[in-house]
Amino acid sequence: xxxxxxxxxxxxxxxxDEPYQFPRHFLPDxxxxxxxxxxxxxxxxxxxxxxxxxxxxxxxxxxxxKERNEFELLTGYYSPVSxxxxxxxxxxxxHRVKMCQLAVETTSDWLMVDPWEARQTTYQxxxxxxxxxxxxxxxxxxxxxxxxxxxxxxxxxxLAGGDLIASFGHPGVWATEDVSKEQGQMSMDSYYRMIYxxxxx
Numbered sequence: 001x002x003x004x005x006x007x008x009x010x011x012x013x014x015x016x017d018e019p020y021q022f023p024r025h026f027l028p029d030x031x032x033x034x035x036x037x038x039x040x041x042x043x044x045x046x047x048x049x050x051x052x053x054x055x056x057x058x059x060x061x062x063x064x065x066k067e068r069n070e071f072e073l074l075t076g077y078y079s080p081v082s083x084x085x086x087x088x089x090x091x092x093x094x095h096r097v098k099m100c101q102l103a104v105e106t107t108s109d110w111l112m113v114d115p116w117e118a119r120q121t122t123y124q125x126x127x128x129x130x131x132x133x134x135x136x137x138x139x140x141x142x143x144x145x146x147x148x149x150x151x152x153x154x155x156x157x158x159l160a161g162g163d164l165i166a167s168f169g170h171p172g173v174w175a176t177e178d179v180s181k182e183q184g185q186m187s188m189d190s191y192y193r194m195i196y197x198x199x200x201x
Contacts, residue, residue: 010193016094016119022136023112024119026075027144034146036072041159042133044117044126047080047165048091050103054078058111061159074144075156077133078113084123093118 031038040059047054059077065073080096081087091099093115100113117129124132133156137143143151 010107016115018131020116020119022116023077023114026110026112026140027141028074029135030072030145030147031152033070033072034148034150034152037070038144038154039071039073040133040137040154040156041073041076042079042156043076043159044129045081045128045188046085046087046090047078048087048089049096049102050078050100055103055107055111056082057159058108062110074119076159078111079129079133080113080118081117081125082118082120086120086123093095126158130158 013180041058043054043057045054049072061076062073063142078100080093080100081090083090083093090096097113097115098116104111114133117124129145137154137156141154143153145151
């Protein structure tokens with residue numbers, strides 16, 4: 001099997017010292033059911049700190065997709081924002097990434113933490129972060145292999161809670177073109193920008 005090496009897809013310099021590697025350890029090599037659409041969920045946020053509800057959100061989504069025949073849920077990622085999000089009381093990016101990693105290592109056998117967004121020295125819009133996942137999973141990784149030997153493009157969905165959905169209506173928080181993309185109003189070649197919405201509480 002060929003080793004996949006992440007390319008230098010950096011929209012701004014990285015602020016962490018160690019080289020960046022896209023996490024793939026829970027990403028399956030082969031689909032179980034090639035009749036389904038391969039799916040990866042991405043949750044963006046400050047995670048300062050990560051909470052039980054952040055973990056529960058993924059489990060609720062997993063239960064939902066198990067009941068549907070359309071998708072095969074492959075894995076999920078937390079993507080903490082960088083320090084340049086400038087939110088009051090935001091813990092340092094390195095600490096938030098580590099907290100997320102400790103949380104998934106002790107509670108999950110399918111969730112991962114991608115530090116790419118947290119390592120950036122400028123704030124990255126959510127649409128740009130999803131572009132990063134598209135690049136790593138489908139351009140660098142080539143999608144996912146099926147049992148018949150073909151490769152399928154992985155669909156990427158933003159896993160969003162009610163607070164993120166509510167922020168779509170706040171002036172200046174989202175670029176107009178990003179809101180339309182996040183809400184699924186996009187061309188077919190950008191179809192990975194979809195939302196799976198979880199309402200907790």
